Amino acid sequence: MNTKLTRRQLLKAAAATGVAGAAMTMPFMRNAYGNTPLSVVDWGPPWIDNAKKIADAWDKAPINWTLHSGGAASILPKIKAAWPNPPYDLVDNWSPVFLSMLREGWAETVTLDDCPNLADVPESLITKDADGNWKNIPRGTSGVFFTYAPENCPIEINTVDDLLDPKLQGQILWPNPTLNTNLQVVALAKARGGDEYNMEPGWEFLIELAKSGNIGRVSANTSDVITSLETAETSVTFVDQGTLGGVKGTQLRHLTKTDPSLKTFLFVSGWMVLSSSVNKQLAFDFANFTINKENSELYYQDVGEVPVNGKAEHGVEHLRFTSEEAAEFSVIPDWDHLGKELDNWNKRFETDVVPLL
DSSP, rough: OOOOHHHHHHHHHHHHHHHHHHHHHHHHHHHHSSSSSSSEEEEETHHHHHHHHHHHHOSSEEEEEEEEEOOOOOGGHHHHHHSOOSOOSSEEHHHHHHHHHHHTBBBOOTTTOOOGGGSSSSSSGGOOTTTBOOEEEEEEEEEEEEOOOOOTTTSSOOSSGGOOOOGTTHHHEETOOOOOOGGHHHHHHHHHOTTTOOOOHHHHHHHHHHHHHHHHEHHHHHHHHHHHHHSSSSOOOOEEEEHTTTTTOOOOOEEEOOOOTSSSHHHHHHHEBBTTEEEEEEEEHHHHHHSSSHHHHHHHHHHEEEEEETTTOOOOOGGOOOOOHHHHHOOOOOHHHHHHHHHHHHHHHHIIIIGGG
């Protein structure tokens, strides 16, 4: 017989037996799970919905949830301001912000003892420090790319220059630089001979786009993207695969293998345990649970990213590249450089682009 009680069963027992029962079970709960709940930072829907669903099945401790306010990099100043005692244990993030947290010394080292399910994850996807220590727990691989809703868009989009078509008045949802670490302007730069180190062609393109009137809204978070596309307020954007998991009300055409001028930027998302956490083993345990085969497949179904667990099944065809397609249509940018330049790019956007919108 299984005599191990979960937290939920204990709560049900307390409810059934009244105050006396609650008083009897509470000391056991404190001993088993600690005095403080696990503090987890995640994005809005669909990530938070998936994480809460998995947390209900895990059920080893209460979780206090915090949502990223805007792009994932927005958590960095909050951690820095509160260091060495930020109120977070586990943070869901992605490639460029992993590197920013690593530079600051905020990332706890993780091993197979901490997260045994990492044995099913390609090591190349794990962020490492200079000594080769593992510093994160990947959950998914994904891409950031241009997409549009054909049913709401007045033109067919096949190249990046189509964004300048006068028929697209107010139709483009443009992310602010914090979203996607400004890869949207890197994409414009690459289309005109530049890259993340030579951004002037991209800024010139964006200024031209802003002057055209085709940018109808600037998105600041995932909810902006989902709402704007689903309500047909706008019909064209540059966005990550995970956010699109929340778009249910309209069909999209993803421009990932359409033309070399429309690049897809590939990245990894997942967990990082803060070195300041007082609940490290609990944080590792929850992160490990989220990347088992079953939960990795659930993550794909709910969020839409390609699961990193090699045993998990998925069907994200627009992010399946042959070697030839990857060379022509995809880019893995210098994430470290992007993270260092983001503040300057935010200022450039505010001074040169926002006044034109």
